[in-house]
Amino acid sequence: MRQSLKYSFSIFFLLSLFFVKAQEKTTTTNIQQDVKITETKSVAPIKKNSEKKLEAVKTDTIKPKTDRYGLIVGVDVYKATRSFYDSDYKGIAFVGDYRLTKKYYLYGEVGNENITIDDAQLNTTTKGSYAKVGFNYNAYTNWLDMENLITLGMRYGFSTFSEQLNSYDIYNPNPYFGQAPTITSGQIHNGLTASWAEVAAGVNVKVFNNVYVGISLQLKILVTNTEPTNFENLYIPGFNRTYDGNFGAGFNYTVSYFVPIYKKKVIPKKITPKK
Numbered sequence: 001m002r003q004s005l006k007y008s009f010s011i012f013f014l015l016s017l018f019f020v021k022a023q024e025k026t027t028t029t030n031i032q033q034d035v036k037i038t039e040t041k042s043v044a045p046i047k048k049n050s051e052k053k054l055e056a057v058k059t060d061t062i063k064p065k066t067d068r069y070g071l072i073v074g075v076d077v078y079k080a081t082r083s084f085y086d087s088d089y090k091g092i093a094f095v096g097d098y099r100l101t102k103k104y105y106l107y108g109e110v111g112n113e114n115i116t117i118d119d120a121q122l123n124t125t126t127k128g129s130y131a132k133v134g135f136n137y138n139a140y141t142n143w144l145d146m147e148n149l150i151t152l153g154m155r156y157g158f159s160t161f162s163e164q165l166n167s168y169d170i171y172n173p174n175p176y177f178g179q180a181p182t183i184t185s186g187q188i189h190n191g192l193t194a195s196w197a198e199v200a201a202g203v204n205v206k207v208f209n210n211v212y213v214g215i216s217l218q219l220k221i222l223v224t225n226t227e228p229t230n231f232e233n234l235y236i237p238g239f240n241r242t243y244d245g246n247f248g249a250g251f252n253y254t255v256s257y258f259v260p261i262y263k264k265k266v267i268p269k270k271i272t273p274k275k
Contacts, residue, residue: 066263068147072097072105072204072212074256079111088116091237095254097136097149097204105136107153109252113237122168128161128192130238136202147258149204149214157220158195159238163228164188189228194236196222196248204256212256222246 076093083090093111100106109132116125134155140148165185202216220239225246227233235241240250 065266068260069099070261071259072256074254076252077255078253090114103138107134107136117234123166125164126235128237130159132157147206151202153200157238159236161192161237162190192226194225196220196239210258214254216252218250220248
């Protein structure tokens, strides 16, 4: 009986060892397979990602920086809005900048004005048109894709207009007995001309895509000025008030739109090492 038990126990022990070895082998095989699978899964994305990066490096190219050249055309908002709130003024003006080089712009302006001036002694109405031509220099260095302008410029202006004397008062140095009544005239002087030179400083900022808002200040000096006999031009379209001298001043407040025409590559400057 004991021998049979020993024999049975020996067989059970051997079978147990067999099954344990078989399970260990199966587990080892499964682990190896899992490791291989995880290796292939982990290696494959790395290879794919590296291949994609290499392809991206091969296909992607650094685009050179380019400057846009074209025409900036706009309207003088100040003159247009003044026509609505000032009953003695009607006017409109259009401005334009054409980019010639990296820093220089060709400038042009055309406009029309109709203004009534009521001074202490007389009342006049001036009607006429004007044109200006010159250049602007952009003193601002843009970075990245900025296209703003801080300009200094010179222009020459020319105007043709008419002056109408509406009414006037006779000057009385001793108004003891009262002032003489206002005299209504209505006399018109046609075919008047004037020309002037001016220097201007301005700022033009891109607020939206291709849309600019700018302001410009001008100092002017008359070059030629045809006047009627015994009469002075109180206002010249494009030049503004003449006062008692040949100097004048003015400003523009503009909203403009940039019309691109072509692009030009920016060649970077070579930096030479210091010796």
